[in-house]
Amino acid sequence: MASGEPHTTRHDNAGKGTGRHAVESLTGHLLVAMPSLRDPNFERTVVFVLAHEADGALGVVLNRPTEALVGDILPGWESLLREPGVLFEGGPVGTDSAICVARARAGVAGFVGFSRVMGQIGTVDLSRDPARVGQRLECVRVYHGYAGWGAGQLEQEIEENSWLVFEALPSDPFRTQPEELWSLVLRRQGGLTAAVANFPPDVALN
Template sequence: MCRMTEVSSLTGRLLVATPALADPNFDRAVVLLLDHDDEGSLGVVLNRPTPVTVGDILAPWAGLAGEPDVVFQGGPVSLDAALGVAVIPGDEGPLGWRRVYGAIGLVDLETPPELLGPALGSLRIFAGYAGWGPGQLESELGDGAWYVVESEPGDVSSPRPETLWRQVLRRQRGELAMIATYPDDPSLN
């Protein structure tokens, strides 16, 4: 068995659900990993917009949210908790923002929005998150449930999140690019 300390961190990478992944919570999901270490993994599903606007639950942040300006279902865990993920270009981020990977970071939603607003490149608000205990994600990866690919800052703020699964796969090389054409319902083929 491979110990996590021997595996490089996947923080900042994308988990793209394989067509064979049977869990309805993650059907065609694209998950940005915000934390991955020997204590487990945490991420947010980037392509599950809800009909709830950011203004409905976090009015002060509404003007800073990217399009679509709705709350996204970040995963099946703690749906009553909100996470803010923002892209902030440059080397230094403002107070209230913690870099996760590259230009992508977490926003402390208790911070006054006016302190972060001028620096924000894009902001997404997520209700809940996806979480895995120690070794759980590695087991799912071993079972072939996920493709692991590099993220791009634009993935967080995709204006058409419903197409993100195909977009991310299409930009890969070889077989993964072909999987982007996999039909929604293969039985109709």
Template structure:
């Protein structure tokens, strides 16, 4: 095996938009990768709350979502479909997983929004509902990483349910033990310097 075809999986990690990333869809985005392999990548943007209440589209799930109790825009793809991402403490294996939840990375997993919410309620640590997702074709994300569009950092279960999503970009960078912590101080509009 040459190693060229091998894609080391970044599933469960965060992609943090660098100040150099020009795409307005991902300006200061923090993306949780739910799937990453040679077929491509899929993730949700954790810090794009919308004005839409979860109860307006998925009534049964509204009581289980944390503050802010709104739908988040997970990315520019399939905006008419909803994804549930939940943290289930101790549910890190398929055997320990409650019905309607599939582990993705550690305690973070995907929720089957067709399942009855009460099945999952006792096990849930936190839940976020996303409209749409971010997707990359084979090799596309790797190219963006080479171009310096994203920082790749470890996720923490609390990132999924951050009560202050507008601060998540800075908070994630600030906790890095490297020069990335300095990037958190980058001004919102570089022309103001």
């Protein structure tokens, strides 16, 4: 099951689409776990896809903040964080590593250490001096670990209806109440997709 994975682009016809996709890069898209996905690493998660190519994909879970303070691990970066200013659980792979997702200020075309994902959003090399790159950034989140998929694995999980796929809004990776993101993304789709947000945590109770 998902440990990180790929993309595609075919919309279903429920509501605005169930978000299911099937043949293009999903870089910059959201993967929203269906209630039937019971893997504790991904249950009711929203994953932001950072990269997706033929050999696989990787992303970070957006809605699992921890209680760990980024400043205790990466001094200097804490002043750049969007609230809540804590470390996020990005996924089950590489949990001893950290990934920074940030939104560059309007007009910033890019800089050394910034890898664009979509629009002004990209990843930032955490070995850079935060005092130097901080003036170019307006929103920052730091994750430990990530989700990763091998070639064809994510596509298969999407076909199995484990994930819904939607375009991300620029604000999604930086919500101040990330725990509400799963329901928020589903409800804004409207139609049958919005109703998925009402499923109880234990689908056996529905």
